[in-house]
Amino acid sequence: MASCAYHPKREAVGACVSCGKLVCAECKTVLAEKIYCNPCAEKMFTGKTGAGVSGAGNTSGQGSLAVVPAEIKGWNWGAFLLGWIWGIGNSVWISFLEFVPYIGWIMAFVLGVKGSEWAWRYKKWDSIEHFKQTQLTWTKWGIGVVCGMFLISLIWLIIFIAMLSSMPQSW
Secondary structure, three states: OOOOOOOOEEEEEEEEOOOOOEEEOOEEEEOOOOOEEHHHHHHHHHHHOOOOOOOOOOOOOOHHHHOOOOOOOOOHHHHHHHHHHHHHHOOOOOHHHHHHOOOOOOOOOOHHHHHHHHHHEEEEEOOHHHHHHHHHHHHHHHHHHHHHHHHHHHHHHHHHHHHHHHHOOOO
């Protein structure tokens, strides 16, 4: 039985691809399907050194290498409602597929489902809280824009009906 380099009484489950040390389940961090020890993961993402790291830290903005925290995953109303505008603000360029005929409306739902993960992967965020606060702001703006568009449509409908009722009926 091979033992962990940091916990000699625990069985190793793999070796760090960076330094080669054997690690137990508690000491391993998996990034892009590769095993790293916590100190090497910390060096990669924070530029700091030392033991006692409990995870990979803030991996936002690392593209496909980014580890998306569980609390980030979920429906994103800002991405769904504002689409490509949200995409520009969050560096999610795939959102421009909304302009492609026949799949544009499908893309709104894809952005709603995957938008948070993509925004975490492709833009650097200060923290999870910063990310959540920014996405909440996008959601509020999205709801505001939709409500505003509904209100404007309602006003135009009332004007149109008023104009029709004031016209002489010659038919």
